[in-house]
Amino acid sequence: MKTNLLLPRLAACFLALLFGSLIHADDRPSFILLMGDDHGWSETGYNGHPYLQTPVLDQMAASGLRLDHFYSGHPSCSPTRGSVLTGRHPNRYGTFAPGWSIRPQEITIAHLLSDAGYRCGHFGKWHLGPVKKESPTNPRAMGFDEYLSHDN
Template identity: 50%
Template sequence: MRKIGLSILTFLWASQVAAAPNVILVMADDMGYAQTSYYNHPVLKTPNLDDMAKSGLRMDRFYTGAPQCSTTRATVITGRTNDRTGVF
């Protein structure tokens, strides 16, 4: 009986883990916030980013951790401040 109960609990736990949402974070070098077509840029066309913005979450106030791209990526990945990542 214990094995059946443990199997049911394991199955329920696994189904909860599988229901977690997917997260996609797009970071581009030298790209300003308004350089997308969903911000009505007159020249640049970004249809894939437009579709993602329509069906997901847009981070309109996402600030960099440092002036270099490698340090900024390290702050996002580790959650540490730029002076504690070890990337310079």
């Protein structure tokens, strides 16, 4: 399968499984998406990095959750962040390079989850447009209920 098609297909499968299995609000899973910029495979304690300390990731790895393979939609941050949020390739949603804003009309995973009754929050680096209250691309405008984010 071509790499540029992998992320949207995985996102679609994930959403189909998630929404297809939800019966009662109390039965819904909670989940957290984490993204670290410029974080390479070998830059964890459990992979033997001599200086970086990653105790939470190390604990996850020790209990069986190892995130050894990840294919991003782009080799840089803004396009990758948008791909994770939209499930689309950067060429499809218009964030071609770091610092480019996401288009306000894009549908994000936060929009879909909010429509399904979830409360969504974004905390940390947004880098998909201004986070100012009046921005049409701030995290709240893109579906998040709460945010404490910075532009870059």
